[in-house]
Amino acid sequence: MSNNPIGIFDSGVGGTSIWKEIHHLLPNENTIYLADSANAPYGPKGSEKIKELSIKNTELLLKKGCKIIVVACNTATTNAIDYLRETYNVPFIGIEPAIKPAALQTKTNAVGILATKGTLSSELFSKTSGKFASNIKVIEREGKGIVELIESGKLYSDAMKAILLEYLQPMLKANIDHLVLGCTHYPYLIPILLELLPNHVTIIDSGAAVARQTKTVLEKNSLLNLSAETINLKFYTNGSIDVMYSLLGKGFDVKHLNF
Numbered sequence: 001m002s003n004n005p006i007g008i009f010d011s012g013v014g015g016t017s018i019w020k021e022i023h024h025l026l027p028n029e030n031t032i033y034l035a036d037s038a039n040a041p042y043g044p045k046g047s048e049k050i051k052e053l054s055i056k057n058t059e060l061l062l063k064k065g066c067k068i069i070v071v072a073c074n075t076a077t078t079n080a081i082d083y084l085r086e087t088y089n090v091p092f093i094g095i096e097p098a099i100k101p102a103a104l105q106t107k108t109n110a111v112g113i114l115a116t117k118g119t120l121s122s123e124l125f126s127k128t129s130g131k132f133a134s135n136i137k138v139i140e141r142e143g144k145g146i147v148e149l150i151e152s153g154k155l156y157s158d159a160m161k162a163i164l165l166e167y168l169q170p171m172l173k174a175n176i177d178h179l180v181l182g183c184t185h186y187p188y189l190i191p192i193l194l195e196l197l198p199n200h201v202t203i204i205d206s207g208a209a210v211a212r213q214t215k216t217v218l219e220k221n222s223l224l225n226l227s228a229e230t231i232n233l234k235f236y237t238n239g240s241i242d243v244m245y246s247l248l249g250k251g252f253d254v255k256h257l258n259f
């Protein structure tokens with residue numbers, strides 16, 4: 001069982017930002033990544049639809065023998081992880097916008113958060129936000145259009161720069177000193193954001209924390225892979241293989257699969 005793969009899924013290619021953190025921290029683990037790009041973006045879909053898609057992805061990963069599932073998608077986590085944990089008999093790791101560290105560290109008492117509509121409108125997000133950020137100003141912004149541009153291979157484009165400028169403006173006006181990236185596609189924006197943001201704004205992303213949590217849960221459940229066999233890193237997408245390669249780099253085992 002311990003050499004069974006870690007299953008990771010996202011609405012598309014964004015969760016590869018989480019896969020990179022996991023593979024970096026746990027290089028001896030087999031992994032299977034599912035990019036549900038054909039159904040991206042999840043953000044504007046209702047909670048029930050997001051749940052349904054998360055179930056579909058989970059069941060495919062379980063069929064492939066995954067020992068643990070990482071929901072590498074804020075939108076799927078905030079809308080579906082409670083249901084998944086109640087329903088399936090494997091550990092689940094989720095990702096949520098890191099509003100807590102931002103709220104604890106802010107000196108200007110104002111933080112920005114960029115996330116999808118599905119995340120910002122979820123019960124889980126409003127609970128976390130109410131718990132940790134009730135005394136500070138939180139400028140929320142739906143990152144409308146960002147996932148679509150990344151999924152269509154237009155990460156470094158004038159269109160991307162233009163919408164980011166628009167979304168950041170009210171945050172900068174409110175004097176934020178932290179920007180929380182609340183979607184796993186967004187770490188790929190960091191080089192552009194660094195160009196657009198003043199130096200005093202810290203970008204917060206929870207990818208490394210998710211990898212550490214995955215390691216902790218594997219350890220606790222005696223599921224760390226201790227075998228000396230060569231590991232397998234598999235990627236399945238129901239969208240564009242080229243976009244996967246553009247973010248991962250060539251040389252990985254990326255296959256097209258209808259799911």
Ligand SMILES: N[C@@H](CCC(=O)O)C(=O)O
Binds near residue numbers: 042147
């Ligand atoms: N990867 C995204 C999903 C965005 C979307 O498909 O709208 C997230 O973390 O929320």
